[in-house]
Amino acid sequence: MIFVERTDPRHPQAMALLKQSHALMQSLFPPEDNFYLDIDDLVAPNIHFFTARQGEEMMGTGALLVTPDYGEVKSMFVSEAARGKGAAAALLRQIEDTAREEGLSMLKLETGNALHAAHRLYVRHGFSDCGIFGNYETAKSAAFMEKAL
Numbered sequence: 001m002i003f004v005e006r007t008d009p010r011h012p013q014a015m016a017l018l019k020q021s022h023a024l025m026q027s028l029f030p031p032e033d034n035f036y037l038d039i040d041d042l043v044a045p046n047i048h049f050f051t052a053r054q055g056e057e058m059m060g061t062g063a064l065l066v067t068p069d070y071g072e073v074k075s076m077f078v079s080e081a082a083r084g085k086g087a088a089a090a091l092l093r094q095i096e097d098t099a100r101e102e103g104l105s106m107l108k109l110e111t112g113n114a115l116h117a118a119h120r121l122y123v124r125h126g127f128s129d130c131g132i133f134g135n136y137e138t139a140k141s142a143a144f145m146e147k148a149l
Contacts, residue, residue, distance in 0.1 A: 002059070002087055004094040007051040009042035009075075013058040014051050018042075021061070021077035028114050033139040035110055037063070037074055048098050049075070052087035062091035064098050070146075071099035072134065073109035076118065083117070092125050100149055108133050108146045119143060 007014050018039050025034050042049050048064040060078035064071050073095055078087045099107055108130065111118050127145040132138065 002052050002054055002085070002090045004050050004052045004090050007049055007058075007061075009039050009049045009061075009063075011051070011058075014049075014061055015039055017051070017058060017061050017077055017079060018075065020079065021075065024077075025112065029112055029141045032137075033112070033141045035136060035139075035142070037065075042075060047074070048095075050091055050094050050098075052078070052082075052091050054082075054085075054087075059085070059087040060091055062088075062095050064095045064102075066099075066102050066104065067134070070106040070108050070133075071095070071102065071104040073107060076109075076111075088118075088121050089125070092121065096125075096147075096149065105149050106146060107149060108144070110136055111143050111145065113141050113143045119145075122147075 022036055025036055046066045050062050051058045052060045059082035062076045063074040065074050122145050127147045130144050130146040132144055
């Protein structure tokens, strides 16, 4: 069974997953197209950071950045060994539930256009393509999506 819980992003297993995610993004996209948050930035009061785990093993991470107008999905990552086991879907459901608890009516996200599995996950969960939002700059390798709650 997969458990999703609020976690300090500085937890050693969470940090290891985030570093894997950052390394993957750096290998796939140019520096100007990497918009991930640093680990210390994920401790902000307007961010809910979650991990998915099975037993004591953390499988993935995800976060909700709360803004006055919408929630933004951040730091979604599942370890290679855990992919296809439902951790990403469980994290996304928790992020959606938390966004609703926060009174948000919209979720938005930015993902890389080469991350096809992530794009399929978001579409399965009701997200659709949208235009650039927030403080993002135009990026050739970015895809922007949203979902009304």
